[in-house]
Amino acid sequence: MAFVLKFAKTIRNNWKKSCFFAAVSIYGVKYARDSHEEEQIRRVYCEEARQYGHEHITLTQRPKKIYVFLNPAAHGNKGRKLFEKNAAPLLHLAGLEVVLVKTEYESQAKEFMSVIEVEDAHSIVVAGGDGTLSEVVTGILRKGNRKFEKSVPIGIIPLGNTNRFARKWFRYGMEKNTVQAIADSAMAVIKGRIRPVDVLSIKGDDGKATYALSGLEIGAYRDAVARKNKYWYFGPLKYRWTYVRTIMKDWPPTIKGKLQYIPSNAEITSRSKKLESSKQETAESSERWSWWNLFYRSRPAPTEVYEDDREDDDAFDSEAEISRDIDTVEFTLMSGLYYEKSAESECPAVKHVDVGIGPSFPSRTELLQEGWRRINSDTLLLGTETNEHLSARKIRFSPELTEGEELWFTIDGEHYEAKPIEVSVLKNRLNFYCSNEAPSG
Template structure:
């Protein structure tokens, strides 16, 4: 009892130091528990991957070859360390033949893919941010050999800032270590689904490809400028909307848009096309039975869907709005029967306070969607955008592009992506 009284007096006489000690202990305990939980997650996933690596294969089989495009500049320059700590052990434990290609400059991935053949790899993995993923998708889609994208699936190891597409596939509410481990494990399992791709064709014939969508306007510009207000610390996200509202008002995006509204009739696949057809499962010989090879699941090939464009009717309108978004099916309601591009058009003349309030709401309630539900929306089969101001920019999957006239179209079931759940669908 005397010890307790003495201890209480010490705390009372040194209450400032005591508060600091308690706060430090609490935060230190949470930090230690977080590190322990992350290490436990890594061990569990490696143990599961080891089951695949320990399975015997026949003489005729070989380990799956995986090509990893790693962007060392991601994760603040620590992408290699993060990849080797979280994803690489899972891939190696599963017995995969992993070839890591470090991306040293912009455009290198597209050059590498231009000479890659189907026999060179069994899968491609993008270890980086949204920019590296965008370049990889563009490189795959530009290949003359269409069978490459029909047979070679793509995996994602999210190492960037936003990782929008990876979070759409695996869930955006996960711890970053759990997210990376689940992404790596999906590559080991080899299960995947086809994904719709957005085609963005310029007048000069150059075509880029995206997964999520395009956005332009005042909110996108404000988001891009937030790094300039670093001296506001945690308030820089909110301050950027205040400065944007008073610097150039009204901050509208003006353009002429032409579009074909999507209907159930004009978005149907051409007659004679079939969806995915599984190949027959290979039969093993009596000799291979001695080695008890791992069961080979039916391989699902990707059959691209084409639509009939002969009876399309274009509609045209002049646009003046604070925001314009064009998003793919991966950001839409999966129960939606008609598949097309969802175009969102913000208000034409919002008040200053409405603009700031909406910007602050996006800071407080971050979402993987583009735009907001209150925007005017329409579902289109294709759309052409002709901006008035050439100094503006588009944000395509988080990467900035010049705002030139562009025709945007949805290409259905073009690339297979590894995912966790074999019944999971995003298109």
Template sequence: MSFLIKTAKTLRNHWKKSTFFFCVAVYGAKYANDRHNDNLLRRQYCEEAKKYGEEKIQLGHRPRRVTVFLNPAAHGGKARKLFEKTAAPILYLAGIEVNVVSTEYEGQVKSFMSVLDTTDTDAVVVAGGNGTVLEAVTGFLRKEDRSFSENIPLGVIPLGSSNLIFRILFGLDLKEVRALAESAIAVVRAVTQKVDVIKLDGGESKTIYAMTGLEAGAYRDAEERKTKYWYFGPLKSRWTYLRTAMKEWPPVFKATISYIEATEENMSSSDSSEALKSNKYSLGWSFVSLLFGKKQNEIKDADRKAKQLAQDQEDEKNRITKDISTVELTVTTTSLASNTSPVKALQVSLGPSEPTKTQLINEGWRRIKKSGFEMGSAEDERLVVKKVHIEPKEEGQWYNIDGESFEAMPVEISLLRNKLNFFCPQNTNSDR
């Protein structure tokens, strides 16, 4: 009893120290519990991967080979440690032959992709952020060998700051360890889905292939500047939009856009054109096809080309051109924008040309708290288009493409339907 009384007096007399050490003890217990739960989660995924690794390989077959492009600079330089602790064991236990390529400079992934062949790998996995994924997708579709993008699936292990593609494929509510493990086990399960790609053609070998789209305007510029205000801590994002409202007004993006409105007819012809290009590389050369099929295929191809040329000429006649001055311009797909349009095409959103300062600040603050993928605002003017050409009017303007910054330049944007195969969760194996 005397011990309890003595302890109570000590706690009362030294309540500040007691409170401090109590908080430290609670934090330590929570930290240890979280680490324990993370280890249990890793073990659960490793046990599933091990079952795949224990399956017998048929005579004459070899283990799957996966090429991993790892950006060690991602996640503040912790990317390699995170990959090796969570994702790598799952891939190895599944009996996969893993070839890890650590990137050392920007553009290296595209260089590797240009020499990678279907005989070298069965899948490509990007372990990094938005920039590394953008490089890999661009490298995939710049290859002259179209069979590579058709037969080699692409995986994403989220090691960047925002990981847009992963969040679209796997959802938003996954914590770090589960996200890494789920992306790795998706490669093991080999469940894929077709995903649309956005082509941004800047001419002179400056073509970029993106997954989410393009943003330009005041909100993009504000998000780019917010890291400069790190000294505001958690309020830096809110201060960014206040500071934007204090600068030269209105902060608008000026350009000339010309676009072809999307219809079911011209979008279906576009899909047929892509299928025709694909078929050129998938035709088998057999004795029977050489005798009977070659001539018929040539006639069909010529007929399709003639129809496609006529459709393209008709589209160009209906191209609409106008000058814009807007607080924000975005281009994404109707699928990602949750557009009610039955036509799978591009969606162009144009913000107001003369917003009030209060409107800009309120909209910016709303986006800080948003969840899920979103481009533009609900009040924007929306256009559903097959193609759109953007020509900026002023220098010093910038685009944001899949989370990466590019200097604004004239660009022709079009949609490539179901162009790439991405590894995905088991319950979402469907076309987008």
């Protein structure tokens, strides 16, 4: 009893040191417990990957060769460590030949894509965030090689902070253990199950296209998020202070522009017209007959035609086009993948882009509350459900640019200077490794 009283008296007399060492002890126990759990997770996945590595191949076969594009700066410069501890061992245990390419500057992944051919790689794996993934996708599609697009699937190792597309693709939330999320994505590459994905083509007025898997946003909320790192001295409060600064500026912080779009339900009519026109041309060609046909019949050279080649030729039709002026605090475009409601909707009959248009004159309080709500929101969608939403298959947007004012788009986490753009959907354009369960909304 005397010992207990003495111990309590010592703690009371040295309460500052006692509180400090108590906090350190609690953190140490939690860290040790989490480290042990993560090590157990790695052990389970390694055992599973090893089974694939024990499979026999013939003498004429070579191990599957994959190119891994690693962004070491991802996740606060922890990307390399996360990959080497959680994904690389699984890929090697499965018997894959891994060629690791560490990106050192922006757009480097795009440049590499221009020199890799179908014969060089069995698949491409992106170890990074949404921005690195967008770079690789853009590099592949700018090659213009349809055989490469169809023959070389893409894998994702989510190492970024947001991982919007990976979270949708593998159906996990922010609460999922990072080690497990990375291991699951690596096992998807090893197992080899693939599924086609729609890609957004965002073409500027210069004719150069950027490709996205998630979407695009512009407006006050986007600017506030992009500006938050300037207020680093506020620590964790910088996420809230950036919205306070937004409402202290000129009001309202709206963007103006002209929107032209073709509703997604107009696609059926457009395709039926194309089909009728094609049938008519076929009938006319069959009527062109001469006596030479009795002795000689020309046979056209076989060409490799892909189903989605016909879909890239969608043009604006004055009959189906809708045009309107917009004045809003937020404008977003999102891939239709994020609005699939069931696992069976792997190949929607109608391709579409969701167009989100925010209010034109919210109060300062409303903008501040909405911004703070988004800080802890787990949603994958851009904008909010209360915005006006349109479903379109082709969009043309021309923002109103004021001299001396800078406007920026955010496309899959990367920033681009705002300019007139044309957006369309390339249906089922690329193949991605996926888990055993198809993603749903």
